[in-house]
Amino acid sequence: MREGGAAAAGRKNGVLSPCAACKLLRRRCAQDCVFAPYFPADEPHKFANVHKVFGASNVNKMLQELGEQQRSDAVSSMVYEANARIRDPVYGCVGAISSLQQQVDSLRAQLAVAQAELVQLRMREPNSSTHLASSNHQANVGESLWSC
Amino acid sequence: MSSNQNQNQNGARSRCAGCKFLRRRCAQDCILAPYFPPNNPHRFASVHKVFGASNVTKMLQAVPEEMRGKAADSMSYEASIRVQDPVYGCAGMIYQLQNQIMEVQSQIDIVKGKTAFYSAQQHQQQQQQQIEIGVGDGGGLGFGDFHGVDDQLLLWNGLAGVQHLEDKFN
Numbered sequence: 001m002r003e004g005g006a007a008a009a010g011r012k013n014g015v016l017s018p019c020a021a022c023k024l025l026r027r028r029c030a031q032d033c034v035f036a037p038y039f040p041a042d043e044p045h046k047f048a049n050v051h052k053v054f055g056a057s058n059v060n061k062m063l064q065e066l067g068e069q070q071r072s073d074a075v076s077s078m079v080y081e082a083n084a085r086i087r088d089p090v091y092g093c094v095g096a097i098s099s100l101q102q103q104v105d106s107l108r109a110q111l112a113v114a115q116a117e118l119v120q121l122r123m124r125e126p127n128s129s130t131h132l133a134s135s136n137h138q139a140n141v142g143e144s145l146w147s148c
Numbered sequence: 149m150s151s152n153q154n155q156n157q158n159g160a161r162s163r164c165a166g167c168k169f170l171r172r173r174c175a176q177d178c179i180l181a182p183y184f185p186p187n188n189p190h191r192f193a194s195v196h197k198v199f200g201a202s203n204v205t206k207m208l209q210a211v212p213e214e215m216r217g218k219a220a221d222s223m224s225y226e227a228s229i230r231v232q233d234p235v236y237g238c239a240g241m242i243y244q245l246q247n248q249i250m251e252v253q254s255q256i257d258i259v260k261g262k263t264a265f266y267s268a269q270q271h272q273q274q275q276q277q278q279i280e281i282g283v284g285d286g287g288g289l290g291f292g293d294f295h296g297v298d299d300q301l302l303l304w305n306g307l308a309g310v311q312h313l314e315d316k317f318n
Contacts, residue, residue, distance in 0.1 A: 053207075055200040062198075062234060070235045077239035081226065089207060090215045093238045094222040100245035107252040114259040121266050 020047040025056055034063050038075040046079055053082040165192040170201055179208050183220035191224050198227035 018029035019036035024047055029036060035056075039047040050059055059078065063071050084093035091098075166180035167173065169192055174181060180201075184192040195204055204223060211219045230237035 053203060054198065055203050058198060058200050066234060074235045077236045080239045081230075081237060085207070085226075089211050090219045091222045092226055093242065094225050096242055097238060097245065100242060100249065104245060104248050104252065107249060107256065111252055111256050111259065114256055114263065118259055118263045118266070121263055121270070125266070125270060 017041050020044045021051070021056060024048060024051060034060055034071075038063075038072060049082040049086055050075075050078050053085045054078060162186050165189045166196075166201060166204075169193060169196060179205055179216075183208070183217060194227040194231050195220075195223055198230045199223060 017023075018027075018041065019033055020039040020041050020043055021035035022029035022033060023041060023044065035047065039050075054062075062078075063074060066074055081093050084096065088095055161174070161176075163174035163186060164178055164181035165184040165186050165188060167178060168186055169189065180192070184195075199207070204220075207223065208216050208219060226238050229241060233240050236243070
């Protein structure tokens with residue numbers, strides 16, 4: 001069953017035109033075509049890249065294995081990865097993962113340094129509550145000893 | 149990836165994981181053999197499931213030979229992530245990492261904000277103490293010059309310094 005938007009885009013003079021996938025694969029676009037809701041005819045490059053990297057058969061199998069509500073997100077992520085692989089044939093989107101992981105590690109190191117600086121600063125406070133509390137505690141202990 | 153891994157006990161060359169999976173003869177110049185050794189069948193299985201053998205071959209042929217090892221590794225990694233997460237694959241991992249970056253960055257901003265606050269507080273307390281000391285002894289104890297962290301605020305020179313500060317705050 002095609003989504004309303006994609007079906008509306010596919011109609012011309014009341015006749016449904018094939019989706020981008022079926023157009024590229026040169027086959028009849030069935031009423032229940034798996035690709036049709038996600039690869040409209042007016043975005044041919046979207047399917048072309050996905051087909052180049054993953055292959056139509058694999059995309060079909062992967063979509064069939066998912067629930068209908070998950071397919072849109074799956075297609076979006078496959079399009080993203082396919083585009084990344086075409087831009088960078090060696091590393092694809094794994095290059096971005098590696099770079100982001102390094103950023104996370106670097107920021108965590110910065111956070112550790114900033115936290116250590118804050119702790120040092122707090123320890124230097126002459127009138128900190130911990131300092132006063134320990135003074136009061138000692139005074140109270142002294143009083144309680146005398147009162148025994 | 150060494151092609152020596154493709155040799156069996158008799159020294160004869162066994163099929164690579166790709167040709168074994170595809171049930172075909174493994175040619176001497178098989179493009180898959182260096183990167184998909186027979187002792188790791190799952191590596192090729194996941195790559196084949198996600199990309200397909202034909203696409204893997206084309207993608208390896210499209211890169212220079214010295215980069216094919218890295219290309220095969222990245223395809224294998226991408227495929228394994230897609231098998232684990234069939235909906236979002238590597239895109240999901242990128243999204244999570246971007247969120248982590250924002251989260252850690254905001255934690256850094258909070259800690260730096262607190263550091264600036266406590267630093268300013270201590271600075272103010274020090275200033276206050278210096279004023280009290282100066283007013284108590286009339287400057288006769290010979291404190292002399294004192295230059296604090298911020299010279300504009302903490303320029304101090306006995307009674308003259310006290311007068312300077314009073315002028316500043318009145």
